[in-house]
Amino acid sequence: MKTFIIILSVLSVFTAKADFPNAAQDCISDLKKFPGVTDDKLLKQACDKVKVDARCVSAEGRAIYHYEKMATTSGAKKVLVFSLIHGDETHAGTVGRYWMERLESIDPRNSWRVVPVLNPDGVKLKTRTNANKIDINRNFPTKDWDVGAVENWKRTTKSNPRRFPGAEAASEPETKCAVHHIEDFQPDFVVSVHTPLKVLDFDGPKVSPPPKFDYLPWRSLGNYPGSLGRYMWLERQTPVLTMELKENLPPNLAPFEKLQDIIGTLVKIDAGKVKENTAAEPTSFLPVALDH
């Protein structure tokens, strides 16, 4: 009986990994498609370490792999990065890839988990939404989802199909995968990489003045029923930095390196003690049509 159970356990582990035996190779070929310079050696090193959780399979059956680099120092915090929640924001993939490569070359102060392509079907289809035509960043199971998500979508976007929150909270496999990473990794800080609003939007404790970052200005875009910012910051007091890139990449990737270091500093702020920036309603300074 014991042997039987062991065989079953081995088989189940084998099955979880066997579903995507080419994850490392897929990671390399997927990430190399994003623009900007890449370091083949570091990319291979990083992609050789990616894993696919059994719960992280897209609506069309693609692997949503993740990379992790744990800090070796004491006092390290945990940073969780999602890029390409929206599949048509190609340059977001460049940041995920660059940070994975860079983490391979340094001994980081903090532990990082990077999900470089959260919405692989959207990338393939060149759509903001996933294959089921749902905006993952409106599908997170916030407490107000049932009363607010569809109503907010109708009212503020005039039922824009690019922002459809879905028929129910966390209905989508990509959302479930993100929630799984949040629960499994227990991040102290979440980074979500988007394009093209040219701002850094911080849902977190008030930081005054914000760290100097010349490449993008800090602005508050607010958060929404079903959005990652509302789910993590308003409901869990875990800060979320939404990086909205420009339409073009910078001439070199130094700003992304600088931002990674800024995050390393921001994450040390004790969010549990400072909860000033907790407006319940969106405080958008940009036209709603542009919201992330």
Ligand SMILES: [Zn+2]
């Ligand atoms: Zn976006």
